[in-house]
Amino acid sequence: MASTSPEQRPQDASTRASSRASRKSLTLDLSSLPALQPPTPATNTLLITNLQDLSVFQPDNLQTIKGLIAKTAMIHTWAPLKSFRRILVSFYTISDAIAVRSIWDGEAILGERCRVYFGQHTPVDVSPKDTHLALPDAGKLFFISPPPSPPHDWEQIVEGAPNKQVHADDLAAALAQLHHHKISADSPISPVEGRSPGGFSAASGRQTRSRSSTLIFHPEDHGGSPNLPCVMVDDMTDDGPLDDMSISPMDVDTKPIMAHTSRPPVELMSDA
Known part of the structure; x- marks a missing residue:
């Protein structure tokens, strides 16, 4: 039997105490884990997904799969969705959907393992009139084209003639108050600058x-x-031809204004 020296016993005891203390200080941080997602509640609708082989959606293969599922529960609706690689199927009760999912979830269909999930609940007790699109509100029937028959008490209103009033009321009243005033010759105020009475322009020397x-x-x-x-x-x-009627404003020689554009201020490096 091997014996240990007295000097070695305290050292082993201190090592065991330190290892025991280190175990107590170890903790596991679970704050980075995502929140727990509750499972999807069971409904009467199943989504058979991961049908990657397009031959599954051939009519004979779909009929075979539908017949196998119908052996477990009676099918309410059957909708193969080829573009989404899945089949949407609903049943009359939730228990039937649970039984079908327990059988088909994880089964291989043409070499691919399918997954079956619960979808949105499909109402079963629907009256035939609710399966069609409802008519719009009776007050908005005239917004569709072509409009339907008018209501029973509707009467056609004779529309009036187009509006013959060209000007506004206030402008028409102001124009009706206009009247001619004679301007005295000795008045120091000229009514029109640079124009003599009778429509003769002093600047151009011709009648306007x-x-x-x-x-x-x-x-x-x-x-x-x-x-x-x-x-x-x-x-x-325009009452009649005048001498200047044949003169177009485009024929008048107008010289362009040669305006000098000043240079913007520039700060040179030497002035900085």
């Missing part, structure tokens, strides 16, 4: 198209201050 003028606001009626404007309405109606 103006036929008559109606004075709306005259400064002499309000104190005669030369700072007040003079408002007039010129009748530009």
Whole structure:
């Protein structure tokens, strides 16, 4: 029998005590784990997924699979979805769906292991009238094209003629109050700058198209201050040919304004 020296016993005891303390300090952090997802509640609808082989969706193969499932429970609806690689099938009771899922979940169909999940509940007790699209509200039937027959008490209203009033009421009232005023020759205020009475322009030396003028606001009626404007309405109606009617505004020689564009300020490196 081997014996240990007295000097070695305290060292072994301290090693065991430190290892025991290290075990107590070890903890497992589960905060990074995702939240627990509750299982999907059982319904009367099953989704048979992972049908990657497109030959499953051939009519004879679908009929075989449907017949095998019908041996377990009576099928309510059967909808193969080829583009989604799955089959949607519903039953009359939830217990029938649970029994079919327990048999077909994990089974191999043409070499591929299928997975069966519960889908959204499918109502079974539906009246035949609820299987069709309901009619829209009776108050909005005229929004569809072509509209249906009008309501029983509906009467056609004779529409009036198009609106013959061209101007607004306030503008028509202001135009009706216009009247001609004679301008005295000794008045210090000229009604139109640079134009003589009779429609003759002093700047161009030729007759303009103006036929008559109606004075709306005259400064002499309000104190005669030369700072007040003079408002007039010129009748530009074409009564007949004039000398300047053949002159187009595009024919007048207009020289472009050669304006000098100043250079923007530039900060040079030497000035910085």
